[in-house]
Amino acid sequence: MLIHVRKTSEVQSSEITDRRVYEARRKFLQTAAGAALGAAGISWLGMSDAHAGTKLNNVVKSRYSTNDPPNTLQDITSYNNFYEFGVDKEDPAQMAKDFVTTPWSIAVEGEVAKPAVYQLEDFIKPHALEERIYRLRCVEAWSMVIPWVGIPLADIIKRLQPTSKAKYVEFVTLHDPARMPGQKRSVLPWPYREGLRMDEAMHPLAILAVGLYGEVLPNQNGAPIRLVVPWKYGFKNIKSIVKLRFVEQQPATTWAVQGPREYGFYANVNPEVDHPRWTQSKERRIGEFLKRKTLKFNGYAEEVASLYAGMDLAKFY
Ligand SMILES: Nc1nc2c(c(=O)[nH]1)N[C@H]1C(S)=C(S)[C@@H](COP(=O)(O)O)O[C@H]1N2
Numbered sequence: 001m002l003i004h005v006r007k008t009s010e011v012q013s014s015e016i017t018d019r020r021v022y023e024a025r026r027k028f029l030q031t032a033a034g035a036a037l038g039a040a041g042i043s044w045l046g047m048s049d050a051h052a053g054t055k056l057n058n059v060v061k062s063r064y065s066t067n068d069p070p071n072t073l074q075d076i077t078s079y080n081n082f083y084e085f086g087v088d089k090e091d092p093a094q095m096a097k098d099f100v101t102t103p104w105s106i107a108v109e110g111e112v113a114k115p116a117v118y119q120l121e122d123f124i125k126p127h128a129l130e131e132r133i134y135r136l137r138c139v140e141a142w143s144m145v146i147p148w149v150g151i152p153l154a155d156i157i158k159r160l161q162p163t164s165k166a167k168y169v170e171f172v173t174l175h176d177p178a179r180m181p182g183q184k185r186s187v188l189p190w191p192y193r194e195g196l197r198m199d200e201a202m203h204p205l206a207i208l209a210v211g212l213y214g215e216v217l218p219n220q221n222g223a224p225i226r227l228v229v230p231w232k233y234g235f236k237n238i239k240s241i242v243k244l245r246f247v248e249q250q251p252a253t254t255w256a257v258q259g260p261r262e263y264g265f266y267a268n269v270n271p272e273v274d275h276p277r278w279t280q281s282k283e284r285r286i287g288e289f290l291k292r293k294t295l296k297f298n299g300y301a302e303e304v305a306s307l308y309a310g311m312d313l314a315k316f317y
């Protein structure tokens with residue numbers, strides 16, 4: 001098993017200390033700055049202040065983190081796939097620079113007890129932020145290790161209360177060509193869409209990320225909120241989400257519509273099932289010279305393989 005699961009006893013002492021220091025600092029700040037700072041500046045940021053690089057407070061380290069060494073912030077923010085901001089890896093860092101993500105709202109629709117349009121801060125506020133260091137394996141046969149900050153998707157879904165008819169959850173990216181200039185070209189059918197089966201969405205490894213390296217998510221990485229499902233190819237990890245829709249039928253997903261022979265709905269990382277134009281058995285970890293062997297379910301097989309018991313993964317790729 002490749003996930004480093006820390007025992008509860010190991011986790012606690014240091015995190016409790018951090019928390020005490022944090023609480024003391026919070027008290028100090030509140031007294032010192034009083035109303036000027038306000039409550040909004042503390043746990044999740046007042047969204048009017050939230051921009052890439054703003055430190056996120058009160059982030060708890062997760063026992064689900066890998067112990068692979070993380071890529072540098074430079075690698076993570078300069079080699080991106082985000083076609084809304086250009087098709088080359090260097091494009092998003094440049095073209096998303098001035099992307100404004102405040103205010104941001106998220107529509108919750110479909111088979112759910114509480115359909116509503118939420119302001120991002122209300123969507124996030126009830127939840128604790130966790131640091132999750134995960135491998136990301138792109139379908140293009142490269143990988144990175146990224147210290148995300150996020151919230152378990154299951155916690156959010158439980159709060160939204162999907163009905164018994166909800167079998168899938170669909171995610172939709174913002175569609176606004178004026179703000180996302182890549183959408184002026186029809187390189188993909190906009191808006192970008194993704195989806196998960198409900199049991200995948202409820203799996204404890206699936207998160208919605210709002211930060212990385214302890215700071216608010218850089219625009220090129222999917223600000224202000226994006227999906228992270230570490231056992232699937234990178235394209236499932238949809239960025240800049242504005243809608244969650246709970247549905248009965250399997251939703252159409254962008255890359256499966258674009259190239260159905262090459263990209264499927266499941267997109268589980270699988271070294272045994274090649275892409276029609278290249279092998280998936282190996283990958284290049286960004287920053288490394290020699291290739292690594294790709295691991296089934298990106299190394300998370302022990303955690304997620306049971307979700308696909310009895311399914312032919314060459315058929316459901
Ligand atoms: N909306 C949107 N989400 C997207 C993409 C995209 O083009 N548009 N690219 C995907 C692909 S192919 C990958 S590999 C990851 C890359 O995430 P990163 O740039 O944060 O490493 O984002 C995914 N999410």
Ligand SMILES: [Mo]
Pocket residue numbers: 081137138139140233234235
């Ligand atoms: Mo990707």
